[in-house]
Amino acid sequence: MKQIKRRVIGMALLMFIHATYGIAQVNGRAAGELAYRINMAYRRLTENVYKPVFTEKFILADVNIEHDNARRFYNFSGDLSGRYIEVMSLMGENRTKVNLHQLVKDAIKYQGPDGRFGDQRLIFSEDQIGKQHMALLWGNGRMLVGLLAYYNRYHDKEVLAAAVKLGDFFIKAYGVCAAPEIVKRLDGFGATGIICVTQFIEGLVTLSQLTGDHKYSEQASKAYKLLPDRGKQHSHGYLTTLRGVLMLYDYDKNAADLTYVKNAYDNLIASGDYTIFGSVREYFGKDAIERDEGCSTADFVRLSLGLYKVTGEVKYLEKGELALFNALFFNQYYTGDFGHHIITETGSEPHYLHAAWWCCTMHGLRALYDVQQNYIINNASSKIKVDLYLDVNYKSKDADIAIQRFKKAGDTLFYQFQIRQINKQILFRMPGWASNAVCYINGKKEVPNIANGYISFNRAIKADDRISIGFLLKKAIITASGENIPISEIKGTIKGVLHYGPYILGVDDKADPDFTAEPNNNILYSKSVTLIKNNIHHNLEKVSFLSDTYLSINYQHGGYPSSYQTVLRPISELTFDRHGYLLLSITYATDKNATDLQRKDSMQNPWRKK
Known part of the structure; x- marks a missing residue:
């Protein structure tokens, strides 16, 4: 593949990259992409690496407003601060530089007498309701969710009282905003439209759950009827x-x-x-x-x-x-x-x-x-169901399971399940993106039972069992009209998006600038799709979780006679490759179809007279 400038990364170097980026570890191995991405976002909110830095002053700038040096979207009062409080309350504050408890205590100091956060001068009357009122309501809705998330974890009654006060403010404001003439006036306002009222439902329902007062859920049942x-x-x-x-x-x-x-x-x-x-x-x-x-x-x-x-x-x-x-x-x-x-x-x-x-x-x-x-794991019934295949450690009174994306062999992607404890029957989802499954228990091949969309086994699963399930990944083109066509069954020429198992694949200018350069109406030979066997990545400084799902494919360029190869790779990798130009919807054909199309159209003058 001379057209693509890439280098082969050895496994040792790949492990070095993972260690450099601080991936969480499970049993000495990388915990996987989900944990990595969570850690990326968490560090963004808690460390001084990128600007703006999330200090307490910065976070609370939408409730403690400095009009002469205002932060962007300060008028959406509680939007940033409420979201920050929500997610940090859920995740815990063990690595935050901002003291979450102090942040929340300081935040509720800025609550107004009527329960709102933000501009106290805005009057909620039918003759004055406008974009600024909606912006304040939006932010206050996010603040309500944040305060309730904090209370649900730490049980601070002062915070619950602030949330109740905010919920009562909304009920009064709703009485004005729900007027038909106001709803009509807000039509077309986009981010400051009636959705600023209806998004309160999330907080209102939670408020009823935590207080036992049904007036908030009853208000929610009325509010969503306003959504156009x-x-x-x-x-x-x-x-x-x-x-x-x-x-x-x-x-x-x-x-x-x-x-x-x-x-x-x-x-x-x-x-x-x-x-x-x-x-x-x-x-x-x-x-x-x-x-x-x-x-x-x-x-x-x-x-x-x-x-x-x-x-x-x-x-x-x-x-x-x-x-x-x-x-x-x-x-x-x-x-x-x-x-x-x-x-x-x-x-x-x-x-x-x-x-x-x-x-x-x-x-x-x-x-x-x-x-x-x-x-990822559904433990709501008499059986434990594995629904999503992501690396995670799961632990409850009924089970202790470590899930790991294990390896890929050909088109078969294996996941490993280390059973540390189990008190229920365990089922494994047979995903729609796979055409077959091969299973092993403690290294011995097992014939699975596949029924009602789940895999089970004839033998009981017990503590210390190690289960490996390999899914044969489908390759299919999804067209704009929603057709799902296996790549091996393409007849004629079609345009669509290639799905490889659960992943959408595309060609991007970071991996192949020749393919994406104008004109990029290239024709890909569907019968030439092959696996790339090595751990390939074109840039040594980047992270690749899915290099084993890269596919090679031959193509003819849309601008000149040619026969080249390119690489299709999961679009999610562009997170680590600084999102460039990406082609997803591409024309696929059998070799003969593509050759005929190229011979007829490739070098003709597009401005020629018909």
């Missing part, structure tokens, strides 16, 4: 609202709440607002800005997995997994931040660093933590 159809609006607020309604269903078991969320979700998936990355754009609507947002992607992952947990319908799990492994992992920057990327119908474009430190960095970390804690 997607239209052109901010996807983060819309999806946060849906997450809140799902929480409301989990709390009150009103079937109408669940139906509402499922209908909205299914409608979104079937629309043009669902992207080839497996997630959504920052704004809905055909004329919206063509970029993603870490907050929206994080919400989509959590909403998808939450729907699976409530309904048991595997389609939600698969959508959440796809978005996690690709859209959310891709969204993270090398700094640890989450943010925005310019996305197109064919991939993404290079741009400046859109690190959204005021929201996405914390919200992305919140989603990763949620996945780690709640969705």
